[in-house]
Amino acid sequence: MFKSTLLALAASLTLAAAAAAAQAAPEQIDLLTENFPPYNMAADGKNFARDENIKGIATDIIREMFQRAGVDYTLTLRFPWERIYKMALETPGYGVFVTARLPEREALFRWVGPIGPDDWVLLARADSAIELNSLEQARQYRVGAYKGDAIGEHLVAQGLQPALALRDQTNVEKLQNGAIDLWATGDPAGRFLAKQQGVNGLKRVLRFDSAELFLALNKQVSDETVEKLQAALDQMRADGTVNTITGRYL
The missing domain is CATH 3.40.190.10 (Periplasmic binding protein-like II)
Structure with missing residues (x-):
């Protein structure tokens, strides 16, 4: 009886520790984008690119924003737009940029921006x-x-x-x-x-x-992550970083 109780308690503590670790783990966002110059584009002009092979106003802003916020991310450029928009809408942990923040889309995503007009x-x-x-x-x-x-x-x-x-x-x-x-x-x-x-x-x-163009995040992305990203973008706009990045392309 005593041994069974100890085993049950140990199992309970293990599950609790695992849940706490999962909750404490940093959230990673898988970001999707398309060829939409000068905001985001593949360096070689093709319809698939990853990470450093993607450039543009929004891409550079996104990179700096995630770095300042301390949020991990991956970055992929794919085609067509309808596909990546649907992935961000339906898949937890995903986001898509840049997209217009319209009244009919308001409740579909968590929004960070604006990134540009x-x-x-x-x-x-x-x-x-x-x-x-x-x-x-x-x-x-x-x-x-x-x-x-x-x-x-x-x-x-x-x-x-x-x-x-x-x-x-x-x-x-x-x-x-x-x-x-x-x-x-x-x-x-x-x-x-x-x-x-x-x-x-x-x-x-x-x-x-x-x-106005925004980063649209899946609705299951946490409040904490959204708030960190928005605060980082607000800081970038205030210190002139957004204007500096935009000036590289226009």
Whole structure:
């Protein structure tokens, strides 16, 4: 009887110690991103990269933020956006960046930011004669957008029917060859992406909305981790680090 009690007590203490150790263990976040220059991009321009082979404004901010917060992380760039967004949404310990913090997404993630601005614009070729005063006027034109992106979703919600591409680079090509009249994208991201494709001088026809870009974390990420990261980012903005990083790319 006494021996059984001791064994039960020992087992109980072992379980309690294991639970305490697990609780005390630092939380690691597996971060996912995509090619979305100048905020995040693979150094070789491909659709898969890991860790130091990823660069960009948001990537550099994220690295510094996690270092200051003392939070462990991994960093992977994958394709397509819909896949990595879904992984962060459904998988504990994951996060995705950068993404627009919209009312319909508010309850889906834990948010850290803002990391940067994103004007939502319609771009046309430099020689285009198109002039618009409202998004409603764009209905008569062929509009291209990026599948799974907040901008494309916004256009659909407004009753437009954009042609959705799996890669935003495809929209640069379609605009240049006349397959679409307007490209719905972010600014400065769209212009930077076009420049990488060798396309300059695109005409900004309309700015129809804007959003702030954030790091979106799975809802099971702890309050402590979120608070550490937000405090680190706030400190970086206050001491000028965010502006310094942005200046490297723009």
